[in-house]
Structure formats: structure tokens, C-alpha cells
Amino acid sequence: MAHIIDGKAIAKEIREEIKAEVEALEKVGLKPGLAVVIVGEDPASQIYVGSKEKACKAAGILSEVYKLPESAEQSELLELVEKLNKREDIHGILVQLPLPKHMDSEAVIEAIDPSKDVDAFSPVNVGRIMIGQHSLAPCTPAGIIELIKRSGVSISGKRCVVIGRSNIVGKPVAMLLLHESGTVTICHSRTANLQSVTQEADILIAAIGKPKYVTADMVKPGACVIDVGVNRLPDGKVCGDVDFDSVSQVAGYITPVPGGVGPMTISMLLKNTVAAAKDAKV
Numbered sequence: 676m677a678h679i680i681d682g683k684a685i686a687k688e689i690r691e692e693i694k695a696e697v698e699a700l701e702k703v704g705l706k707p708g709l710a711v712v713i714v715g716e717d718p719a720s721q722i723y724v725g726s727k728e729k730a731c732k733a734a735g736i737l738s739e740v741y742k743l744p745e746s747a748e749q750s751e752l753l754e755l756v757e758k759l760n761k762r763e764d765i766h767g768i769l770v771q772l773p774l775p776k777h778m779d780s781e782a783v784i785e786a787i788d789p790s791k792d793v794d795a796f797s798p799v800n801v802g803r804i805m806i807g808q809h810s811l812a813p814c815t816p817a818g819i820i821e822l823i824k825r826s827g828v829s830i831s832g833k834r835c836v837v838i839g840r841s842n843i844v845g846k847p848v849a850m851l852l853l854h855e856s857g858t859v860t861i862c863h864s865r866t867a868n869l870q871s872v873t874q875e876a877d878i879l880i881a882a883i884g885k886p887k888y889v890t891a892d893m894v895k896p897g898a899c900v901i902d903v904g905v906n907r908l909p910d911g912k913v914c915g916d917v918d919f920d921s922v923s924q925v926a927g928y929i930t931p932v933p934g935g936v937g938p939m940t941i942s943m944l945l946k947n948t949v950a951a952a953k954d955a956k957v
């Protein structure tokens with residue numbers, strides 16, 4: 676039976692570290708600030724934004740939430756971003772996605788000052804990640820690396836296989852694993868003989884978006900399996916991209932869903948906000 680990686684506990688540990696760092700920064704006159712912008716009434720987005728605000732406050736980070744109506748013009752959102760770009764007390768800006776259909780998300784993300792882009796979604800930050808010169812790493816991929824490291828699993832020299840090639844998870848996590856000296860393969864829906872590739876993985880990252888897609892026969896005994904999936908089943912339950920019951924019999928380490936990668940994302944957002952504040956100070 677695999678060791679179950681407790682994302683909730685690790686995320687909490689990190690939030691406590693951040694809180695202590697924020698207290699130390701306040702003593703030297705620096706209070707990190709995050710602005711979160713939400714457009715429209717998407718219920719999932721409202722829950723995420725609420726959690727981000729709560730986590731900021733608990734860590735001592737200044738948190739401002741801006742709510743624009745679904746009908747807002749893109750120019751209105753861009754004006755708000757510009758205003759936040761100029762604010763010295765706001766070090767991080769996050770525009771919650773998805774945006775309403777009449778808006779161009781790429782243009783909005785590009786309008787955020789790259790030094791305040793705590794999602795690290797902008798082309799400038801994506802480029803910096805590629806060359807390993809980033810102080811802001813995208814939250815979910817950074818959370819995955821922290822989970823692996825804090826579980827005592829070393830990445831250097833290991834075969835790392837990522838299933839999924841999205842800009843938000845697959846591609847950036849592959850790059851972060853490479854920076855940790857992993858030997859990285861990215862697989863996707865067109866990969867021939869996927870099982871033969873995944874069976875070689877010492878570290879397997881599942882970010883496909885298909886419930887219970889990764890089964891025990893795809894996993895090398897003892898592997899570290901990180902499940903990034905969040906899928907809702909017809910009965911309303913949430914499950915990951917990994918068939919936890921079978922894979923946990925074969926793997927050495929495994930993250931559950933919920934309670935694995937999910938809680939780490941907000942901890943990494945707080946970490947990025949603190950990093951952006953420190954970078955702004957120097």
C-alpha cells in the first residue's frame with residue numbers, strides 16, 4: 676500500500692511558514708498585498724476567490740477582491756488592472772479565470788504587470804520559467820514540486836512522466852521537473868502506447884481531465900503518483916485522473932483527490948504574493 680501524501684497537511688505547514696515570514700516582513704515595514712478580480716457570477720470561481728481571500732487574511736496578507744458584473748466591458752477590466760499595476764501596496768494581481776466569453780483572456784493576462792502576475796500565466800513569466808529565471812512559478816505546478824520534495828522523494832535523475840500538455844499544468848510542471856534535474860517525458864491524447872511510457876515513470880503526474888484514467892497496470896511498482904485531476908462523477912462525488920483504489924496498491928507514494936494537489940495551489944499563491952512583495956522592495 677502506497678504512502679498517501681497529505682496535501683492538506685503540507686499546504687497548512689507552508690501557510691504557517693508564510694505567516695511567520697509575513698510577520699517578519701511587517702516588522703521591516705512591508706505588508707504583502709494581493710488583489711483578486713472576478714468577473715461575473717460563476718459559482719465555482721466565487722468559491723475559489725472566497726478561499727483565496729480567507730487564506731490571505733489568515734496569513735496576514737492584505738487582500739482586496741474586485742467584483743465586476745458579467746456585462747462589464749473588457750476596457751473596464753483593463754482599466755482596473757492598470758490601476759492595480761500602479762498601486763505600491765498591491766504586489767500580486769490575479770484575474771480569476773474563466774472570463775466571460777466576450778473578453779479576450781490573453782489580452783487581459785498580458786495587461787498585468789509581469790512582476791505582479793502571481794499566476795505566472797503571462798508570456799513573460801512563461802518565458803522566464805523556460806529559462807529557469809523565475810521568482811514566480813505557476814501555482815499548481817509549483818505545488819506539485821513541493822508535494823514531491825516534502826514527501827522525501829528526490830527528483831534528480833528520475834524518470835518523470837507527465838500526462839497532459841496544458842499551458843496551466845502539463846507544460847509548466849514538465850519544465851519545473853526538468854529544472855530539478857528529472858528526465859522528463861510529456862504524454863498526451865495522441866501518445867502511442869502510453870502504458871509503455873508510464874510504466875517507466877518513477878514520478879508520474881496525471882493531468883488529463885479524465886476520471887480514473889490511470890490504472891494500476893500503467894504504474895511502475897513504487898512510483899510516486901501525483902493526481903492533478905478534479906472530475907465530478909454522475910453521483911456528484913469528486914475524483915481524480917488516477918484510479919486511487921487500484922493504483923495505491925502498486926505505487927510507493929500517491930496523492931488523494933480531494934486533499935492532494937488542490938490545497939497546495941492557494942499556498943503557492945500566497946508564496947508568490949510574498950515573493951512579489953519582496954522583489955518589489957529591492
Ligand code: GUN
Pocket residue numbers: 723769770771772773794814
Ligand atoms: N481558475 C481556476 N484556477 C485558476 C487559477 O489558478 N488562476 C486563475 N486566475 N483562475 C483560475
